[in-house]
Amino acid sequence: MTQTRCKDPVTLNLWHPLAAIVEIPAGRVAETVLLEERLCYAVDEQGNAAAWRARPGLRHGDSVDIASLEDTLPVKTAYGYVWTSLGTPPAELFPIPEFAEPDRRRLNAASIGVNVSAPRAIENFLDMGHFPYVHTDILGAEPHTEVKEYDVEISVERDEILATRCRFFQPMASTVSTGGADVDYVYRVPHPFCSVLYKSSPADESRRDVIAVFLQPLDQEHVRAHMMLCVLDEENEDKVIKRFQQTIFGQDKPILENQFPKRLPLDPRAETPIRADKSAIAYRRWLSQKGVTYGVIPAAT
Numbered sequence: 001m002t003q004t005r006c007k008d009p010v011t012l013n014l015w016h017p018l019a020a021i022v023e024i025p026a027g028r029v030a031e032t033v034l035l036e037e038r039l040c041y042a043v044d045e046q047g048n049a050a051a052w053r054a055r056p057g058l059r060h061g062d063s064v065d066i067a068s069l070e071d072t073l074p075v076k077t078a079y080g081y082v083w084t085s086l087g088t089p090p091a092e093l094f095p096i097p098e099f100a101e102p103d104r105r106r107l108n109a110a111s112i113g114v115n116v117s118a119p120r121a122i123e124n125f126l127d128m129g130h131f132p133y134v135h136t137d138i139l140g141a142e143p144h145t146e147v148k149e150y151d152v153e154i155s156v157e158r159d160e161i162l163a164t165r166c167r168f169f170q171p172m173a174s175t176v177s178t179g180g181a182d183v184d185y186v187y188r189v190p191h192p193f194c195s196v197l198y199k200s201s202p203a204d205e206s207r208r209d210v211i212a213v214f215l216q217p218l219d220q221e222h223v224r225a226h227m228m229l230c231v232l233d234e235e236n237e238d239k240v241i242k243r244f245q246q247t248i249f250g251q252d253k254p255i256l257e258n259q260f261p262k263r264l265p266l267d268p269r270a271e272t273p274i275r276a277d278k279s280a281i282a283y284r285r286w287l288s289q290k291g292v293t294y295g296v297i298p299a300a301t
């Protein structure tokens, strides 16, 4: 059995994203880091993927026939990304049924390195309270600063957190917005380091845009954040849709990097919660219940 630097079996057994498939040159080795280990990955012209621990003789940019590789890691392609695991991952990744709807734009908005733990980044993604102050005149604006009452549940059946009935006034909810509107949000956290957000679509009020953040933990205090978009927008070029999300993430990045401590404390008494933090409290409790110890400060037992 290979020694791993990460000693958290829950985290080792998860699927982790490595890169957006469209950004990987086919047939070439690419290098990255996952859980403090150097990994390589590649895709071929047919879309098959492979991932393996970095080894001598096969470096970034080298051409590779992935069918000939031995000693590879589990691999999966899903939602436009290559995923791997350093342990024994479940057969299936969490579902995002909307990804299969043919009229949606499916894009990697960006893969951005951030000096923060994965759980801190998830918690920020769940937090609506910062919208008017951090994403001023885009996702929020004064005086509309109140986080209204919403519902949170930990679904045992689906093993995920679900926050519903979230509403927030947004001056410019998406690239197809024509003005300010009350926007409905649903948040899912179906994976300790991934969250999926559904927000009402300005283009079709019966449907929702899907925006997900898939975090690749480089180590306990650094991630690459892969931002997946699956949106209804027939007007704008890819680069416009991506830039909108990159602008928002660029506003979050310094906030995330100033979090202290960088790891997320799971002890319920560690940080004073405010009412808006209901989803954060559920998330922390869920991580504790699952026994996640990577990127967190576990509660004293």
Ligand SMILES: [Fe+2]
Residues within 6 Å of the ligand: 124, 130, 134, 135, 248, 252
């Ligand atoms: Fe934000």
